[in-house]
Amino acid sequence: MLTAVDDSARTRVAVTPMKAPIGALVECGDVKTMDARTFDAVHRAFLDNLVILIRGQDLAVAELLAFGRRFGELSPAAPVHKGQKPREYPELAVISNVVENGVSIGGLGDGEAVWHTDSCFNDVPPSASILYSLEIPPVGGDTGFSNMYLALETLSAELRKAIRGRTIKHDKRYTSGGQLRPGYTGEEDIRTTPGPRHPIVRRHPETGYDALYLGRRPHAYVDGLPLDESEALLDALWGHAADPAFAWHHQWKVGDILVWDNRCAMHRRDAFDPAARRIMNRTQCMGTPIAEATGDPAGPRHPRAA
Ligand code: OGA
Ligand code: MN
Numbered sequence: 620m621l622t623a624v625d626d627s628a629r630t631r632v633a634v635t636p637m638k639a640p641i642g643a644l645v646e647c648g649d650v651k652t653m654d655a656r657t658f659d660a661v662h663r664a665f666l667d668n669l670v671i672l673i674r675g676q677d678l679a680v681a682e683l684l685a686f687g688r689r690f691g692e693l694s695p696a697a698p699v700h701k702g703q704k705p706r707e708y709p710e711l712a713v714i715s716n717v718v719e720n721g722v723s724i725g726g727l728g729d730g731e732a733v734w735h736t737d738s739c740f741n742d743v744p745p746s747a748s749i750l751y752s753l754e755i756p757p758v759g760g761d762t763g764f765s766n767m768y769l770a771l772e773t774l775s776a777e778l779r780k781a782i783r784g785r786t787i788k789h790d791k792r793y794t795s796g797g798q799l800r801p802g803y804t805g806e807e808d809i810r811t812t813p814g815p816r817h818p819i820v821r822r823h824p825e826t827g828y829d830a831l832y833l834g835r836r837p838h839a840y841v842d843g844l845p846l847d848e849s850e851a852l853l854d855a856l857w858g859h860a861a862d863p864a865f866a867w868h869h870q871w872k873v874g875d876i877l878v879w880d881n882r883c884a885m886h887r888r889d890a891f892d893p894a895a896r897r898i899m900n901r902t903q904c905m906g907t908p909i910a911e912a913t914g915d916p917a918g919p920r921h922p923r924a925a
Contacts, residue, residue, distance in 0.1 A: 632660040636668055639867035640923050641766040641884060643668035650676055650686045650876070658689050665690070665747070666826050667922060670764045670879040670886075672869060676751065678876075683751050683900050684710055690747045690878065691904035697738050700726055700798035714750065714899040716891075725898065727796040732888040734765065734861055736881045737903060739834035740791040740814045745903035749878045754898040755871045759891030763868040767830040767883050768924035770860040771820060771914050774831065778859065779914065781852055782841075786816040790838035797837070809840045816842055819856075820914035823882050828921040829912040830883040833860055860885070882906065883921070 633646040645664050647657055650673060665671050678686065687693055687710075696712035699705060703723040706712070715725030738744045750762075791814040792803040799805050807813075819841075821832045833839070836857050841849040868889075869877060879886055891897060 631657050632664070634660070634664040634668070636923075637867045640769050640865055641668065641764050642670045642672065642867040642869070645671045645673050647673060651678070651682055653689075662690065665878055665880060669766055669768075669884040669923065670867070670877060673876040673878070674872065675874050676876050677874060678751055678900075680708060680711055680900060683749065684708070684902055686876070687747075687749045687902035687904060690749065694738075694745050694903050694905040696901075696903065697741075697794070698800050700794050700796075701801055710902050712901045712903075714901050715897060716893065717896050717898060726794055726798070727888070728798065729760075729891055729893045729895075729897070730796055731890045732795045732886075733797075733835060733837065734763075734857075734885045734887045735795040735835035736832070736885050737795075738881075739789045739817065739832070742815045743906050743908055744817075745881055746906040747878055747880060747904045748901060749876060749903070750899050750901045751876045752871045752873055752899050754896050755873055756891040756895030756897050759889050759895070760897050761868045761870050761889045762877065763866050763887045763889075764879060765860065765866040765885045765887075766923060767832065767860065767865075767885060768828050768921040769865050770862070771829055771831040772916075772920060772924045774856075774859060774914075776916075778852075778855060779916070782819040782856070783913065785819050786842045787819055787832075787834060787853075788812075788816050788840040788842055789814045789834045790840075793838065795835060809838050810846065812838070817909050818911035820912045821882065822910040822912035823880075824907050824910060826883070826921060827919070828883070828924070829914040829918055830921075831856070831860060831914070832882075832909070833857065833885070
């Protein structure tokens with residue numbers, strides 16, 4: 620499948636979809652000097668493939684933020700976890716396991732980050748996340764992505780019915796690496812703990828297609844259900860959504876950029892050797908309020924969920 624780009628852009632941007640239902644390699648030259656027309660083709664590839672990989676880049680912090688801004692206004696990064704260095708730039712999150720003088724220089728540590736979408740615990744979660752690698756371990760720390768248009772398309776009629784009109788309460792307390800943020804004990808009741816409610820099926824504001832929006836499994840709650848029924852429904856939804864058939868995993872090289880769409884894709888990260896160093900810079904774009912959708916099977920299908 621080749622992404623449609625206009626002919627003038629085709630000479631400058633090559634889009635090669637991954638052999639998976641999500642992700643594409645985008646060859647566009649140096650992102651620092653990209654003209655508007657070239658960026659349009661890159662942005663189209665992002666909407667069409669949910670995640671794009673751009674390799675061989677050399678970006679200072681300000682240059683990464685400038686590239687991120689082309690996808691939309693940047694949003695402030697989520698609060699740091701306990702024992703993490705305060706942010707130097709509000710719009711830059713350092714993702715790293717490196718500890719200097721007893722203080723973590725970034726978030727997420729060296730463990731597995733379970734399937735999630737970024738900052739689903741915000742009232743208006745980010746649209747795009749842009750992650751750029753500075754140092755990577757020799758093995759491990761791969762990042763995986765999963766297509767939530769496809770997860771919705773392939774959901775059983777029974778589960779579609781069970782989630783119709785329902786919302787999930789998204790827990791604010793933990794990072795996707797499982798680390799508690801300051802101000803919480805971890806003892807709070809998941810039905811009432813701070814965090815917004817979002818529809819389980821959402822309509823993408825730019826592509827118009829519906830996608831499953833689960834956020835993250837730990838500490839989630841389906842509003843209005845007895846706790847045991849909420850747990851059973853979430854387990855069934857996650858049992859489906861985490862199917863490896865919907866996913867693609869990326870093995871990093873220094874200088875790689877991944878841009879993913881939090882409105883229709885989930886991601887995760889493999890653990891890696893704690894003795895190795897991994898340093899990434901990340902910025903995110905401000906989203907728009909989440910639009911609820913029915914996700915009825917008769918609706919149109921995103922090209923990568925067809
Ligand atoms: C993130 C994230 C995964 C990784 O930055 O939001 O989940 O591979 N990162 O570091
Ligand atoms: Mn994340």
